[in-house]
Amino acid sequence: LVTGGAGFIGSHLADELLRLGYRVRVLDNLSTGKAEYVDSRVEFIEGDVRDADAVERAMRPSATDSATDAAVAVVFHLAAMSKVGPSLHDPDMVKFCVENNVVGTENVLRSALRAGTVRKVVYAASSTFYGNQPTPFAESLPMKISSPYAVTKHQGELLMRVYDEVHGLPTVNLRFFMVYGERQPESGAYAVMTGIFLAQRERGEALTVEGDGTHFRDFVHVDDVVRSMILAWERAELRGVTVNVGSGRAVTVNEVAEMIGGEVKRVPPRAGDLEGTLADTCAAKRTLGFEARKNFEREIREMVR
Numbered sequence: 001l002v003t004g005g006a007g008f009i010g011s012h013l014a015d016e017l018l019r020l021g022y023r024v025r026v027l028d029n030l031s032t033g034k035a036e037y038v039d040s041r042v043e044f045i046e047g048d049v050r051d052a053d054a055v056e057r058a059m060r061p062s063a064t065d066s067a068t069d070a071a072v073a074v075v076f077h078l079a080a081m082s083k084v085g086p087s088l089h090d091p092d093m094v095k096f097c098v099e100n101n102v103v104g105t106e107n108v109l110r111s112a113l114r115a116g117t118v119r120k121v122v123y124a125a126s127s128t129f130y131g132n133q134p135t136p137f138a139e140s141l142p143m144k145i146s147s148p149y150a151v152t153k154h155q156g157e158l159l160m161r162v163y164d165e166v167h168g169l170p171t172v173n174l175r176f177f178m179v180y181g182e183r184q185p186e187s188g189a190y191a192v193m194t195g196i197f198l199a200q201r202e203r204g205e206a207l208t209v210e211g212d213g214t215h216f217r218d219f220v221h222v223d224d225v226v227r228s229m230i231l232a233w234e235r236a237e238l239r240g241v242t243v244n245v246g247s248g249r250a251v252t253v254n255e256v257a258e259m260i261g262g263e264v265k266r267v268p269p270r271a272g273d274l275e276g277t278l279a280d281t282c283a284a285k286r287t288l289g290f291e292a293r294k295n296f297e298r299e300i301r302e303m304v305r
């Protein structure tokens with residue numbers, strides 16, 4: 001079961017699981033995801049993780065299925081209010097983040113435990129946990145609060161650990177850094193920098209660099225992120241851990257603009273934007289056997305063409 005499987009990362013994960021021969025079910029409310037990203041071989045359930053009954057149904061073997069392999073063996077939990085920006089502006093968004101990212105996550109965990117067939121829950125955690133502090137970010141660092149999004153994504157991690165340590169349901173938290181690649185959002189409140197720049201370049205517009213462009217991000221390709229999630233599932237003994245999923249390389253906004261090319265327009269810095277993110281990748285190598293393979297510059301230049 002992939003929650004959020006119609007979204008940017010979740011749809012790539014579903015595609016790869018199908019390619020590997022798994023049967024895939026997706027639960028998604030299509031709030032930011034798109035039905036056209038969902039492969040026709042996926043069993044698609046349009047539903048909300050805030051709705052405990054919908055989650056419970058998604059965890060059961062489908063009514064038409066008598067085969068025992070139709071039971072849910074692993075849950076990849078990606079459904080969430082998924083971006084920092086929209087979480088910052090309006091106090092009502094704090095409640096929205098709590099409902100989607102905390103209550104939704106608890107519904108998923110409770111149903112997964114009750115199903116009795118789920119052998120692991122893999123959670124899409126976030127590098128926003130680290131906020132503004134010196135890089136690189138090792139998993140052992142304390143949390144620095146930067147947004148309602150970051151806090152509620154971290155509460156999701158804690159719930160994973162509660163269900164693992166108190167109720168014996170194996171879980172793994174993967175803290176994704178800045179994910180990029182095909183299907184990344186390009187416009188609207190949920191857009192990401194690489195998507196915005198590529199769309200601006202395609203329209204022949206100047207690239208809008210916020211602030212002086214020296215803030216930096218650890219970009220990790222969606223294919224690498226998908227591989228990390230599958231490794232977290234396939235390593236049967238791995239549980240109760242929190243692991244960074246980044247490339248271990250920092251790229252400044254100015255460098256991204258330069259790779260994409262063309263005119264640059266400076267605009268005021270975005271309130272609440274983080275100064276820099278960079279993953280310490282040692283734990284990922286040690287515990288997951290994971291290392292990012294995609295080269296950011298090569299991939300971005302490829303996407304420009």
Ligand SMILES: NC(=O)c1ccc[n+]([C@@H]2O[C@H](COP(=O)([O-])OP(=O)(O)OC[C@H]3O[C@@H](n4cnc5c(N)ncnc54)[C@H](O)[C@@H]3O)[C@@H](O)[C@H]2O)c1
Binds near residue numbers: 005027048079
């Ligand atoms: N993209 C990144 O750089 C990044 C970094 C760190 C963590 N993450 C996490 O990875 C996950 C996927 O992110 P993404 O970039 O693919 O975002 P996305 O918005 O494309 O995907 C989220 C999916 O969840 C669905 N969804 C949202 N709320 C739901 C709800 N209440 N019930 C059911 N479905 C719901 C959306 O329709 C969408 O398909 C999220 O949990 C996000 O917090 C992403």
